[in-house]
Amino acid sequence: MTEAYIYDYVKTPRGRGKKNGSLHEVTPIDLLTQILKALKDRSDFNPELVDDIITGTVSPVAEQGSVMPRFAGIMAGYGHHVPGVQIDRFCSSGLVATNYAAARIMAGQSDLIIGSGAEAMSRVPMGSDGGAWAVDPQTSYQIGFAPQGIGADLMGNLYGFSREDCDAFAVQSQQRAKAAWDKGHFDKSLVAIKDKLGMTVLDHDEHMRPEATMEALAGLKPSFADLGELGFDSIALKRYPHVEKITHIHHAGNASGIVDGAAGFLIGTKEMGETLGLKPRAKFIGFADIGSEPVVMLDGPGRSAKKALKRAGMTTKDIDVWEINEAFAAVALRFIQELDLDQSYVNVNGGSIAMGHPLGATGVIILGTALEEMERSDKSTALASLCVGGGMATATIIERV
Numbered sequence: 001m002t003e004a005y006i007y008d009y010v011k012t013p014r015g016r017g018k019k020n021g022s023l024h025e026v027t028p029i030d031l032l033t034q035i036l037k038a039l040k041d042r043s044d045f046n047p048e049l050v051d052d053i054i055t056g057t058v059s060p061v062a063e064q065g066s067v068m069p070r071f072a073g074i075m076a077g078y079g080h081h082v083p084g085v086q087i088d089r090f091c092s093s094g095l096v097a098t099n100y101a102a103a104r105i106m107a108g109q110s111d112l113i114i115g116s117g118a119e120a121m122s123r124v125p126m127g128s129d130g131g132a133w134a135v136d137p138q139t140s141y142q143i144g145f146a147p148q149g150i151g152a153d154l155m156g157n158l159y160g161f162s163r164e165d166c167d168a169f170a171v172q173s174q175q176r177a178k179a180a181w182d183k184g185h186f187d188k189s190l191v192a193i194k195d196k197l198g199m200t201v202l203d204h205d206e207h208m209r210p211e212a213t214m215e216a217l218a219g220l221k222p223s224f225a226d227l228g229e230l231g232f233d234s235i236a237l238k239r240y241p242h243v244e245k246i247t248h249i250h251h252a253g254n255a256s257g258i259v260d261g262a263a264g265f266l267i268g269t270k271e272m273g274e275t276l277g278l279k280p281r282a283k284f285i286g287f288a289d290i291g292s293e294p295v296v297m298l299d300g301p302g303r304s305a306k307k308a309l310k311r312a313g314m315t316t317k318d319i320d321v322w323e324i325n326e327a328f329a330a331v332a333l334r335f336i337q338e339l340d341l342d343q344s345y346v347n348v349n350g351g352s353i354a355m356g357h358p359l360g361a362t363g364v365i366i367l368g369t370a371l372e373e374m375e376r377s378d379k380s381t382a383l384a385s386l387c388v389g390g391g392m393a394t395a396t397i398i399e400r401v
Contacts, residue, residue, distance in 0.1 A: 004105035005280035017121035017258035028120035036076035056093025092394035095363025116264035117361035149224035152328035166329035170254035177350025178210035222248035259356030300393030302338030320379035326351035
């Protein structure tokens with residue numbers, strides 16, 4: 001099997017996913033275009049050598065639809081010879097796009113490929129693509145549908161996490177993210193977004209709230225209690241009758257922020273890297289996807305990690321750097337609990353609670369964060385994982401070169 005190497009990684013800063021966010025006036029194709037330009041300019045390769053551009057986008061509709069990476073590639077100067085494809089597996093879309101890119105290399109069917117993700121949540125809101133699971137009564141009744149926040153709150157009851165546990169994790173995420181930014185941990189990969197006149201629009205993650213305290217978070221109203229009272233608690237409890245009552249523990253301060261952003265990897269064979277004069281930074285060891293129960297839906301990352309580790313012939317003791325998407329605090333806490341990890345070694349640079357979760361791009365970002373942390377701390381291996389809507393999860397293992 002051919003080995004797949006990471007040659008470069010770039011990301012945009014994350015802008016607040018609202019109309020007053022700094023990236024709201026930047027179209028999603030422009031976000032992706034600037035990522036593709038940065039990869040091309042930094043590594044100075046002939047773009048016609050790229051076999052494909054694979055992009056994860058969770059709401060691939062409206063201005064994020066119609067195979068956005070195909071046209072972003074042309075806008076970025078890759079020419080009309082480079083194709084593109086767009087995929088959606090909810091929150092792991094970017095990581096799956098990256099895994100698919102690596103798989104193409106490993107299968108011997110590509111030599112140079114881009115795995116990427118992009119989501120402009122201020123312009124194309126979450127849920128814009130609809131779908132039978134949530135809106136078709138027959139489908140939702142048979143499968144069981146409740147909003148993700150209900151599942152996250154249910155996890156607190158199932159696995160013993162209190163609101164205080166989640167708030168403490170959130171404060172830690174904010175503090176770690178602020179420290180990482182202050183120390184320049186993200187400088188190597190950051191691509192400042194510019195407007196059509198070349199003026200910088202945003203050069204930092206603007207969602208962070210490093211001043212957050214336990215006392216401040218304690219004053220926030222639970223985000224999903226009202227939805228629970230509308231009947232979604234009953235749907236969840238029907239699936240989990242041994243839970244007496246759902247205690248709603250998540251709110252805006254201990255769940256991931258809605259943001260705009262994009263990110264990408266340049267992935268290739270060893271031979272292509274040598275031809276282009278590029279030094280590999282890491283190689284892919286393995287990856288895995290799993291399905292889990294769709295009502296609680298968010299408790300799969302631990303199982304996806306175990307599956308990836310088993311395929312690679314590894315255990316948790318073989319992993320030096322851990323990244324879990326902080327979709328909700330309980331998701332990260334369950335991942336740590338299930339794998340029996342030391343929390344001080346997980347998400348050491350903060351996560352999506354502090355910096356935001358640009359859906360389709362997040363999987364790329366957390367794997368890139370793991371890559372950079374390996375390099376910075378002189379570690380060898382990393383694993384990144386995300387929970388996924390509908391009861392799924394994805395995990396990826398890379399090794400530093």
